[in-house]
């Protein structure tokens with residue numbers, strides 16, 4: 001039996017046509033399109049169509065997809081009641097995972113496992129993930145939950161969060177963030193979703209598995225860790241010493257390093273540019289400059305580069321998004337990629353069931369409890 005490296009590093013677990021990460025050259029593609037091309041020219045709705053359908057949509061397909069999304073943004077009433085029933089002190093990630101899982105119960109296709117029904121569920125989940133995260137925030141802040149408006153997923157998310165439709169720059173920046181976070185090959189949460197789907201379980205179970213995997217600090221939880229670190233550092237002049245002291249204590253610096261990228265994560269470059277532009281426009285470069293100081297130390301002392309979670313911390317902060325929401329909002333975008341992978345898995349399904357190299361004992365005889 002061939003034993004995989006710990007953490008399945010470098011193991012190709014299945015074939016896929018959705019997304020590829022070239023970690024040596026720092027290139028990420030969705031369905032053949034470079035992420036930089038999509039970040040500069042596409043938008044989240046169009047990118048979602050691309051991930052799900054393998055091609056960029058024509059105008060009619062995109063308009064029909066937008067209409068489907070718009071028609072499904074409102075949260076089911078019982079889900080809103082459920083959000084209100086949770087203690088205010090509950091972790092937002094736990095609320096999101098539980099509320100998303102509960103959405104299965106109110107889904108009209110709950111008992112239909114066909115690929116067509118999975119696609120309908122994926123539309124509803126993609127339409128509702130932003131409103132759900134915004135509602136979780138507003139309930140926790142004792143604010144009223146708002147009704148979605150006519151407009152993009154990005155614009156609606158910021159509107160439902162803040163209560164004001166965002167200006168064009170903020171809507172565009174958040175939309176690019178959604179494109180950048182939409183998919184990333186066989187990352188931990190996507191793999192978890194595929195493992196669950198491969199048992200022919202239901203769509204909501206697959207996405208709930210993904211949410212659980214996403215929330216760890218080594219995956220989607222890193223962006224919240226990054227903003228906590230930036231807040232603790234305070235001012236850019238303190239950043240280098242702070243990071244060196246943390247590294248000396250063997251602390252991991254959140255938002256750096258990657259299992260696949262050995263060079264600069266291309267998403268981090270885009271986020272860095274947006275973070276700088278927003279900071280300049282808002283006249284407060286402090287978080288951005290602290291981030292740059294941290295990056296310099298990590299490169300010179302450890303040869304580690306920022307990943308998607310590093311400059312997203314200062315970018316999301318400039319958009320007025322509270323740090324406690326950084327991990328949940330990853331799902332607003334990644335629902336697109338998870339759904340694409342779940343549909344691909346279902347279309348060419350085979351149970352995912354690896355083996356373990358057994359290191360335990362063998363041949364023991366049972367000892368009655370009174371003799372132990």
Ligand SMILES: CC(C)(COP(=O)(O)OP(=O)(O)OC[C@H]1O[C@@H](n2cnc3c(N)ncnc32)[C@H](O)[C@@H]1OP(=O)(O)O)[C@@H](O)C(=O)NCCC(=O)NCCS
Pocket residue numbers: 007217218219220222251252253254255256257258259260302304307308309
């Ligand atoms: C993402 C991550 C889990 C990938 O790690 P991995 O492929 O399993 O690599 P390892 O954990 O084996 O790390 C390899 C070495 O780099 C170091 N390293 C990796 N990331 C580091 C970080 N962010 N800060 C400090 N050191 C780091 C490890 O300590 C280890 O050093 P050692 O060999 O001296 O023990 C890791 O880089 C990490 O923990 N990053 C911080 C969390 C994060 O940003 N996650 C979001 C990923 S998109």
